[in-house]
Amino acid sequence: GSHNEWVAGAYEKAKSDYPGIVRVEDPIESKEDADVAYNKTKELLKKYPDLTGVEGSSANDVVGIGRAVEELGLNDKVCVMGTSIPSMTSKYLATGAIDKIFFWDSALAGQAMLNMLEVLSGGGEITEGMDLGVAGYESIKKIAGTTVGWSGAAWVIVDKDNMDQYNI
Structure with a gap:
């Protein structure tokens, strides 16, 4: 959004x-x-x-x-x-x-999208609550108002105590 x-x-x-x-x-x-x-x-x-x-x-x-x-x-x-x-x-x-x-960790988002493509290329369909096998994408949700939009919950929360863990 x-x-x-x-x-x-x-x-x-x-x-x-x-x-x-x-x-x-x-x-x-x-x-x-x-x-x-x-x-x-x-x-x-x-x-x-x-x-x-x-x-x-x-x-x-x-x-x-x-x-x-x-x-x-x-x-x-x-x-x-x-x-x-x-x-x-x-x-x-x-x-x-x-x-x-x-x-958001773009590598995780990319992996989730690749896993979706794998499902679709195998003749499957993407469904509400589906687990894409990627952290933050264990129960995807349909994005209202879209025909092919899906979301996960793979945000990263950073504060002064953990900021050194992220090289981004």
């Missing part, structure tokens, strides 16, 4: 898990530019001094957000999470300016 869909999904999940959560602004477009995310985050943190969390959807968003939080000395006050990779975020993960990042 698009970054906008990810943001909408994250917000719905947050509202479900944390009924008192308040979104202070509509999603802000960074155009996947860390400097834009940095400047917008600084503006938000000045406008809303009690802000306690910021989510970044693109890999560059998280870097810019972390930089703003670090510069303003808010590492222990503002929770920063989003999609990125350790090679871009390790500096801010180490200091706590970024709390967690998430990404």
